[in-house]
Amino acid sequence: MVFFTCNICGESVKKPAVEKHYQTKCRGKTKNVSCMDCLKDFYEEEYVAHIKCISEAQKYSNQNFMPKEPRNKNAQKQESWMDIIRAILDSSEYQLTPTLRSAFQRLQSVDNVPRKKVKFENFVSNCMRMPRQQAAQVWDILEKELNKMKEAKQAEIQAAKAAKEAELKQKEQEQEAPPKKKSKLESAEPAAAAAEATEATNEFDWAAQLLKLVSKQPDGIFQEKLKKKLLKKYTKHLAVEQLSEKQTKKFEKRFDKQLKKSDALQLEGDLVKRIQQDVS
Structure with a gap:
């Protein structure tokens, strides 16, 4: 006080x-x-x-005195009550009459305003000489502002809760991601081994596939383009999505060797053409 x-x-x-x-x-x-x-x-x-x-x-005490935090919960509740009264006085929503504004201004000077309807009306009627009808009007405005603040607080809590849940969900997804990558890497070696086994049991017909691709282009096909097309067929033959480093090196080596070895194909610069046979 x-x-x-x-x-x-x-x-x-x-x-x-x-x-x-x-x-x-x-x-x-x-x-x-x-x-x-x-x-x-x-x-x-x-x-x-x-x-x-x-x-x-x-x-x-001296200038370095640091006050302890107050533990009086009632004092904190009373301060919140005063905040509501100040918010009403500052707001243009309620369009207070001079009489009601004066009543709220008088309430500001009181430290122990009751926070229950019946006790509030009795208090302002007896201690502040406020008419009952006016006390009821003041309480209605106080209650409306209090409910509005509660709704705003609840919305704030819900927003904070949703943000926290989203953050936790994101962290869970990030924690689950590395094992998936690891399992993919672990499965790469068995897939490569299976591809090699497929190639061993079912040999890729290099000469036939090269001749077939070049024959589709009467004017010839660029060597790099031919290599890409053959790579697709070779990858499909091995039943894998992508060749390993070892398989890629093997493919390039075999491609160059088969291209030079072929009697039906010739290389003119970067262009690969089919050799036309004389018909006598």
Whole structure:
């Protein structure tokens, strides 16, 4: 609870009683109070925003004093309640009448506002002399703003939860990826061995396949293009998707050898042509 000293008469006054003090003892005078803890002066309605102040430990300790975090849960709830009141005053959504705005401004100066409907209405009616009808209107606005803040908080929690779940799912996928790559590499060697076994049992007819590909091109075919076409047939023959390094070297060596060895084909520069036989 914050206590003030009236700078006009010198009397100490609790924060909720400041308004009453200037309506009775110092009636007609301009409000002028100073906080009893921090000694700061406040004029007119400035004191309303002074909700918390320094403790005695802070006041009488040296400059390096580090205050402990407050453990009072009620104080934190009350601060949240004050945040709602300030949000209502700052919002243009509710279109407060001067009477209602004045009621909310008075609520700001009270530290122990009840947070249940019946207790709230009794409190403002008895302690703040607020008419019952007006108290009900104030509570309805407070409840609406509170529900709006709860929905926003819930949406924020849901968004954070969804983001966390997405992050965990991504991590799981990343952790599962390496074993798959590993298993693919592990299966490469058996596939290569199977391909070699296939080639051994079912020999690839190099000469026939070369002649067949070149015969389709009466004007000849470039050597590199011929090699690519034959490579496709050779890969298909071995029943593999891609040749191993060892198989690729073997293919290139056999390709060059079969091309030079062929009696039906001739190489003119980069062009491979079929040798035309004279018919007598």
